[in-house]
Amino acid sequence: MTQDELKALVGQAALQYVRPDSLVGVGTGSTVDKFIDALAASGLRIAGAVSSSNRSTERMKALGIRVLEAGEVDSLPVYIDGADEIDGQGFMIKGGGAALTREKIVADLAQTFVCIADASKLVGTLGRFPLPVEIIPMAAAQLTRRFAKLGGEARLRAGVVTDNGGHILDVTGLSITDPLAFETEVNQWPGVVTVGVFARHKAQVCLLGGADGVRTLTF
Ligand code: 5RP
Numbered sequence: 597m598t599q600d601e602l603k604a605l606v607g608q609a610a611l612q613y614v615r616p617d618s619l620v621g622v623g624t625g626s627t628v629d630k631f632i633d634a635l636a637a638s639g640l641r642i643a644g645a646v647s648s649s650n651r652s653t654e655r656m657k658a659l660g661i662r663v664l665e666a667g668e669v670d671s672l673p674v675y676i677d678g679a680d681e682i683d684g685q686g687f688m689i690k691g692g693g694a695a696l697t698r699e700k701i702v703a704d705l706a707q708t709f710v711c712i713a714d715a716s717k718l719v720g721t722l723g724r725f726p727l728p729v730e731i732i733p734m735a736a737a738q739l740t741r742r743f744a745k746l747g748g749e750a751r752l753r754a755g756v757v758t759d760n761g762g763h764i765l766d767v768t769g770l771s772i773t774d775p776l777a778f779e780t781e782v783n784q785w786p787g788v789v790t791v792g793v794f795a796r797h798k799a800q801v802c803l804l805g806g807a808d809g810v811r812t813l814t815f
Contacts, residue, residue: 602714602805607631609803609810610676613710617643619669621702622656623677624649624695627712631676632656646672648702649695650759666701675706679713679799680725686711686799686815687775691728691792694758700790703797711799715806722775726766728792733763735787742785743767762789
């Protein structure tokens, strides 16, 4: 199976976590695009979706899915999103699509985070994928120096402005052995809007697509 087919497989499998007439949080990315397509095609009636990006909002609206603002809901039963890396405990790196801040906000509303990913995303230790960090632009040089002290090399993602008007640093060379401690530390640095380590908002379930079909990991 191609990677695209694996993404479609887990996007379809995620439908089992969407309850009829309830709300769903929807992430961002090529895997989530497959979930959105599957949701629209399923005919499943939902109360509405809370979106983590303008990209997903536009896709859902075009397919007739009702989209609510985050501020209109108190909580969500489930949040479906992809990941750039996920480890054996459900900790993730996210933000490859620059939507990490809104993704964390929507994940924070959700009772269950269901990660959908192809098997290439499963890692032993987070950090091989360049860590996305949304920042306030004036802090870029200062934050680059801070990451260098941790052994990381931060590069500004050229030409990218997030849905919130922020910039993205991509940090290579990190080995994130304690995701909770790392997220807590980097969150304190002035100028950081959101760090792309999802440890406090980790996945409870991961639907992993591989040659043998969909494997369900629970954490
Ligand atoms: C976007 C994300 C995505 O979930 C992550 O980049 C995975 O994307 P894809 O499904 O296209 O591989 O965090 O900010």
